[in-house]
Amino acid sequence: MKSIDRYMARLIALPLFATLLISAMLLVLDRIRRLFEFVATEGGPISVVWRMLANLLPEYLGLGIPIGLMLGILLAFRRLATSSELDVMRGVGMSYTRLLRVPYMYAIMLAALNFAIVGYIQPVARYYYEGLRYELRTGALGASIKVGEFTHLGDRMTLRIEESRENGRDLSGIFVHANTSKGDWIGVTAAHGRFLATDDPNVIIFRLTNGTLIHNRPEFKAPRVLTFSSHDLPIDLPKFDNFRQRGGRDLEFTLPELARHGQEAQSAEARAGSRSEFHFRVVEVVTMFLLPLLAVSLGIPPKRSTSALGVFLSIVMLVTYFKVNQYAADIGALGRVNPILALWGPFTVFAGLVLWMYYVTAYVPGGQPIGALERGVAKVAKAIGRWLPGRRRKKAHTA
Numbered sequence: 001m002k003s004i005d006r007y008m009a010r011l012i013a014l015p016l017f018a019t020l021l022i023s024a025m026l027l028v029l030d031r032i033r034r035l036f037e038f039v040a041t042e043g044g045p046i047s048v049v050w051r052m053l054a055n056l057l058p059e060y061l062g063l064g065i066p067i068g069l070m071l072g073i074l075l076a077f078r079r080l081a082t083s084s085e086l087d088v089m090r091g092v093g094m095s096y097t098r099l100l101r102v103p104y105m106y107a108i109m110l111a112a113l114n115f116a117i118v119g120y121i122q123p124v125a126r127y128y129y130e131g132l133r134y135e136l137r138t139g140a141l142g143a144s145i146k147v148g149e150f151t152h153l154g155d156r157m158t159l160r161i162e163e164s165r166e167n168g169r170d171l172s173g174i175f176v177h178a179n180t181s182k183g184d185w186i187g188v189t190a191a192h193g194r195f196l197a198t199d200d201p202n203v204i205i206f207r208l209t210n211g212t213l214i215h216n217r218p219e220f221k222a223p224r225v226l227t228f229s230s231h232d233l234p235i236d237l238p239k240f241d242n243f244r245q246r247g248g249r250d251l252e253f254t255l256p257e258l259a260r261h262g263q264e265a266q267s268a269e270a271r272a273g274s275r276s277e278f279h280f281r282v283v284e285v286v287t288m289f290l291l292p293l294l295a296v297s298l299g300i301p302p303k304r305s306t307s308a309l310g311v312f313l314s315i316v317m318l319v320t321y322f323k324v325n326q327y328a329a330d331i332g333a334l335g336r337v338n339p340i341l342a343l344w345g346p347f348t349v350f351a352g353l354v355l356w357m358y359y360v361t362a363y364v365p366g367g368q369p370i371g372a373l374e375r376g377v378a379k380v381a382k383a384i385g386r387w388l389p390g391r392r393r394k395k396a397h398t399a
Contacts, residue, residue: 012102031053058121066287070295070318078300156179160174176208186215188212188233208231272333273333279329279340357370
């Protein structure tokens with residue numbers, strides 16, 4: 001029997017990890033373009049894009065692991081069924097319950113991994129992601145100065161650079177306008193310049209060469225004009241408020257923190273939101289133990305059929321159930337429905353449907369839980385097949 005278990009493990013592993021990898025890559029590709037646009041618009045360093053993507057990976061894995069588990073088991077049983085290997089196994093006395101031993105080993109390991117992700121890793125990663133967005137918007141990450149545009153450094157200084165060479169080390173065509181706390185203003189134009197660090201992390205030196213400086217003060221009758229070959233202009237870096245503490249939103253609480261916040265929060269709305277998010281995550285993990293049963297029920301096509309309707313239907317059912325849970329969590333967070341009823345009610349219905357489908361597959365002779373749907377799709381496919389050749393002959397006769 002161990003050889004059959006190893007065989008089942010290999011059959012499940014390839015589609016499982018392939019689906020997980022493909023789903024994560026698709027989600028990353030969908031987000032990476034928007035992240036590049038956001039970082040470029042805010043003038044931040046490109047390297048921050050990879051840090052933001054790293055903080056998004058736990059969320060993508062939380063979505064991809066259940067789909068990968070279900071499709072891995074479903075495609076493995078579908079291959080066994082279409083190659084008649086499943087009939088041989090059933091013929092030698094192996095029940096579906098025995099065949100589910102390896103799928104449930106995968107389910108237990110991946111459920112534990114998903115529990116760690118959605119319960120502990122994902123909330124912290126989401127907080128760090130929001131922190132990076134905040135720092136980009138405020139410029140705390142060292143936003144770059146855009147060539148050919150006016151850049152405001154704090155409330156009192158405006159800078160414009162015409163050209164940048166050597167990765168920003170050689171700047172040319174420089175204009176600077178600065179106001180002081182005493183009511184003075186300084187205007188500077190220079191042919192070249194470069195930024196230099198100082199011992200004070202809040203101050204940098206802008207060394208300008210071959211330029212003109214204009215200094216004006218209210219008591220001056222006329223602005224003072226100075227030409228220089230070299231001039232050091234100190235620049236006070238703008239100060240930024242620290243990002244808020246983690247837990248500003250329920251999504252950033254870990255599971256123990258959600259449980260505690262759901263009991264200790266002062267407002268009823270905050271308690272309902274925390275309880276709803278807690279039950280949403282727990283239901284998401286517990287649902288994974290139903291996926292092997294669903295995969296077996298939908299992965300075995302009717303005899304002498306290679307229909308892939310079960311594959312399509314499994315994805316639709318899982319995504320629909322996930323969206324229903326999201327809506328139920330939102331309703332529970334508003335306090336309109338008890339979060340336990342809002343989240344565990346749909347789970348009970350979904351679990352009952354899955355258990356019925358598995359019972360029909362495993363214990364009803366010739367049972368096919370979606371047999372009527374399979375027959376309906378087959379009839380539609382035959383009708384379309386007869387209609388298309390007729391259309392071709394009609395067009396050929398007309399021509």
